[in-house]
Amino acid sequence: MYGSRGVGASVARRASAAVLGAALLATGCSGDGDGDGANGGGGTGAGAGITQRPKDVTPFWVNPDGTAARQLAALEKAGKKDEAARIRKIAEQPTGEWISPDNPEEQARGFTEAADKAGRTALLVLYNIPHRDCGQYSQGGAADGDAYRAWIDGVAKGIGDRPATVVLEPDAVLHLVDSCTPDQFHEERYDLLKGAIAKLTALENTKVYLDAGNAGWGKPDQIFEPLKWAGIDRADGFSVNVSNFYTTEDSIAYGKELSAKVGGKHFVVDTSRNGNGPYTEGDPGERWCNPPGRALGETPTVRTADPLVDAYLWVKRPGESDGECKGGPKAGQWWGEYAVKLAQGSD
Template identity: 30%
Template sequence: MRPSTLLLTALSTGSLVAAAPSFTPKPSTTKSTNPFEGKTQFVNPKWAAKLDQTFWNLLKKGDILNALKVPKIQATMSTFVWVSRRSELVNIDDAIAAARKAQKLTGKKQIVGLVLYNLPDRDCSAGESAGELSSAQNGLEIYKEEFVKPFAEKVAAAKDLTFAVVLEPDSLANLVTNMGIEFCANAADVYREGIAHAINALQYDHVHLYIDAAHGGWLGWDPNLPLAAKEFAKVVKLAGEKGGNKIRGFVTNVSNYNPFHAKVRENYTEWSNSWDESHYVSSLAPFLEEEGLPSRFIVDQGRVHLPGARKEWGEWCNVEPAGFGMAPTTKTNNTHVDAIVWVKPGGESDGQCGMAGAPRAGEWFDEYAQMLVKNADPSVFKLF
């Protein structure tokens, strides 16, 4: 994503490394039970089916070792289901049916990951994932009535399942750092009202909400941390008087490439305390607590860059080389983190940028999928 004016100012003044907050955190009153504990993260058969192409293409190349890894990924690796326009609401129905089937066959409770992603004027700073709705054409009312309402009705009716819902990737982060972009400034109130409405619409005991908090390379710089927490608090307050009670927490690194625990600290992270996603979570947590918000997270590790793959943190599109990251788990060695998850389904393009031959955002990019298999984290094949 584009660096903010605030970040550039901080770099020029050498003020990025700040002392730890001196305030006493306000205790969060949200339920302490981790919704991922004791449950199986849903393995989406629709995404798994796309990897059939990857399997056969690797075989055709004579790469038998990596081809044989694909069935393991298909059978065991969970990914979130994206609902990015009204026509994709059916994805929820498909996920519910498949999760119920898996729950019946295995006897294990399923937690289904969903991404609610269809704000009017979406992706205001980059445009690669611009959506179907415009605030200039009654987009906010359409979003509420024709997108959020049926979304909520579908998950409300599936009380035999548990849901983890990611709310609107990139949206509020743009309000923290990119208000100098006219399109983002004009979209700000629409974003806030839309997300607050979604929070209220999804208040069910079996539904757990995680607001997108970008990633360490975007909001993790010291000057941005308190601003991000205040922006999140503004939206949650808009959703109602109970504030943080209405959300479970936050999600980081959605569709990005940052490792949870970096094996090598990249040069471009030198002035940041949030140099991997675990450090980012720990950096942001006290600022959230000061605002009365829950300091609990899930972290996307669907794709992780290899050391040296990026020259700067702003490279976000089909980064190479990269591999599938840590396998989804609740064992994170960070008390703020509910779970490692795969929000971005690996193999789906970020847009027509980055690695050569990349198709439009969301379309299948099999050359990229093959690379992710070859470079996958060892935990993916732990039982292989």
């Protein structure tokens, strides 16, 4: 999905948001940094010094015991003040909590309870659709439709009536359009997405944004009808640029053009790593993977440049590796050196 359509389907698949954010899904790890997802960050661990952002700037919860917060504590303990100052740029921002396949109810409850206790909204990413990532780097997902419905039920039960914003299934619609997902799975996927949207939007305080690709993938006229078939009319809006590097300006232009085709729906933009835009050098097939010279983008906020944009979010957690390329660890694992460079790029 990354870059232009002319790059080719194989490159597009490699650059899916799945690769960039979800190795923790394969391992069962979650965003609280300890692998179980249940605590949701209690504020009593390594990141106890992390505070919440002003609510009028961003209502989203900052996990005080997340991976970046733990890295920050370790750097401060080691006296590495410059590196710690840069990691603090990440640790003090709300980022998406990717719900792993196991115990979704427990994870969703842990994160939303911690967020609610802090007077904030949990930002959750759901990425478990069957036949995920077309069998590529982040392949997996629920075993079948029934398993996925049960997983969504668990997430919904865990959220309950607490505030939550959900980014639903990065790449799921996109891969129906780019011929990556085999035809025999299309009807079921549309049904599963519609069902997930209906289930989650029925919750009292949950907003749902269905993923809609990115500015570098293709034209909105290729995806707006599939978004409708997937139930965008019942969602609160859609998300763009998840785990990608396209500029906020380009992402807003893409989102506005798409919004006009789906009933004026609002959208959110992932600005986690787009401070310097996309990488355009080296092997086109690996530009998406741990690209050098990138930078943190706009910090999460509801104060955006356009009324159609509900928020800039950090859906992807800056500092997690995209995969074993350019010296990085496995996808989804924390890479402190890269995190420091992202923060340094935004100095």
